[in-house]
Amino acid sequence: MAHNHAVPSDLTRNQGLVLGALNSSGAPLSAYDILDALRADGLRAPLQVYRALDKLVERGLAHRLESLNAFVACADEHCDRKQLTAFAICTNCGKVDEFTDAVIEDRLGEWAGARSFKIERTTMEIRGKCGQCAALA
Numbered sequence: 001m002a003h004n005h006a007v008p009s010d011l012t013r014n015q016g017l018v019l020g021a022l023n024s025s026g027a028p029l030s031a032y033d034i035l036d037a038l039r040a041d042g043l044r045a046p047l048q049v050y051r052a053l054d055k056l057v058e059r060g061l062a063h064r065l066e067s068l069n070a071f072v073a074c075a076d077e078h079c080d081r082k083q084l085t086a087f088a089i090c091t092n093c094g095k096v097d098e099f100t101d102a103v104i105e106d107r108l109g110e111w112a113g114a115r116s117f118k119i120e121r122t123t124m125e126i127r128g129k130c131g132q133c134a135a136l137a
């Protein structure tokens with residue numbers, strides 16, 4: 001089950017707005033989607049959104065999905081303690097499921113150990129159909 005982070009009290013106004021937009025979205029948002037959503041709140045410049053996103057990603061409150069060039073709120077409050085973060089991305093409805101898996105992490109650890117490769121962080125993006133969309137097909 002997903003456990004959203006508690007919203008830290010020391011976020012700037014823009015960071016709070018951006019995190020709120022990500023939390024209330026059912027799908028990943030691009031920086032421009034976020035800007036559009038927050039125009040009514042006074043955000044005008046893409047740079048305002050990018051700065052807030054940088055900080056949120058740095059603090060582990062949001063993630064950037066490379067394959068979509070979009071952002072999601074982190075759905076795992078213990079995310080920063082884990083080495084592996086995986087995202088199952090539904091290409092039909094856009095739903096993203098963040099999860100981690102100890103077996104995959106162990107296998108990668110063995111692989112890396114055998115090659116003296118020091119893993120800092122692993123991010124997997126898995127594309128396909130979520131259970132609901134697959135059932136409709």
Ligand SMILES: [Zn+2]
Pocket residue numbers: 060063074075076079080085098
């Ligand atoms: Zn996370």
Ligand SMILES: [Zn+2]
Pocket residue numbers: 090091092093094095129130131132133134
């Ligand atoms: Zn779906």
